[in-house]
Amino acid sequence: MNIAMGADHAGFEQKELLKNYLVEQGFTVHDKGCFSEERVDYPDFAQLVSRSVATGEADFGVLVCGTGIGMAMAANKIHGIRAANVSTAEFAQLAREHNNANVVTLSGRFVDVETNKAILDAFLNTEFAGGRHECRVSKIMELE
Ligand code: RB5
Secondary structure, three states: OEEEEEEOOOOHHHHHHHHHHHHHOOOEEEEOOOOOOOOOOHHHHHHHHHHHHHHOOOOEEEEEEOOOHHHHHHHOOOOOOOEEEOOOHHHHHHHHHOOOOOEEEEEOOOOOHHHHHHHHHHHHOOOOOOOHHHHHHHHHHHOO
16 A cells, blocks of 8 residues: 655654554555755645645555644645544544545644554554445535
């Protein structure tokens, strides 16, 4: 499975740790930056990762900034993206099951790396439930 990852300076450290965690599990990671703790603007990386998912280069996107909030706002501007900012594994599971999220945004400053690993485990191993959620997700996409 192909995963596109990105971060700003506030998420850089965890992006590196989480990238290694995913590679160790056999995922192919497309690292879209940033590549240091030098101050950058999170929408630039949200866009790169989201376009990778929207074009099919990646199956899912993972974005890390200080809170995950700005990354989610920017990612959700890209056609075809359903980004969820989550801070628990349970919400990650529900974001996949109910909302068919294709990008997860994480906090590198307020959520520890072990929790973010558990969030990725839940996100990447949960299927969309479909059924009654299908028409609701379609209605989200019709808003684009
Ligand atoms: C950067 O200081 C911070 O604003 C950013 O990482 C993120 O938390 C925005 O939502």
